[in-house]
Amino acid sequence: MNGNEMLVNTTESKQFDVQDDQSILDAALKSGLVLEYSCKNGQCGVCKATLLKGDVVELQAQLALSDRERNDKKILTCCCAAVTDIEIDAVDLSALHGIEIKTLPARVSQVAYLSDNIVEVKLRLPPTANFQFIEGQYLDVIWNSIRRSYSIASISSEKEITLLIKRFENGQMSDYWFNKILANDLLRIEGPKGTFFLRDADTPLIFLATGTGIAPIKSILHRLEHDPDYQQMHPIAVYWGSRYSEEFVWQANFHKLKVDFYHVLSKPVADWAGETGYVQDNAITNQADFSASAVYACGSNAMIQSAKQKFLASGLPENRFHSDAFVQSF
Structure with missing residues (x-):
């Protein structure tokens, strides 16, 4: 790579420059444009776009792409650099303009073990931090040079940041969260990050979550609950x-929102009275028409990939499926 500069055009006629050793996504973010993204390491596929003109090269493996998608000129903007001027079918998310990614100190304010494998942690930021985010986004927590990503479970008007964290066997950060954490510990956070947020509340909404993937959905719903200008006109299902x-x-305890909640056990037990199986299958079965709906999915990458395939096959427009996959950290 010699540091040459290429020009990227989007289908919205927005342009930005990219160095030939820089990912298209990083160049867009540096220029002030916000393209769809989540994991930034090629696993989730959220940053997928179609290459309309020009040529690119892989900087890292595009793990989320199928052979068919590659043949259809799909690329992951987090993994590719331009080697010529290019045009892609990406959309700039103007709602995220002005949301600044910051690195800040954070003190552990409260720790509550909600189950054997899930802990709720509240973080207190400096009074002058001015940490702004849109409900649904995530942040990185940094401890002893270890970095992990967690969705924000609280809303932006609250003074503290709430995280829901699941234990992973032999995980370095899990060892901290479940064995070593103390009140008033000093950590660092970097964020907010990601493009998982509510695009349009004035439509039927379907939320899918596995495990602690409920955290950003909790944040989004509580934002609607506390928004004095929001009047629910369509069904919401979780x-x-x-x-x-x-x-x-x-x-969940809402006063204004009416939300149909379905708890789904993948491994049912004898005394379980709720739904069983997979969340995406339950949603497909229970909902009649998806043509006017929007789906927001957060949790395991396997669930999200399956859900997207099944919802699109059932009539959901592709631009109405939004996701944030929890993928392995490297």
């Missing part, structure tokens, strides 16, 4: 899946 009933750690 399908939350888990392996164990004790991991349904959030009890």
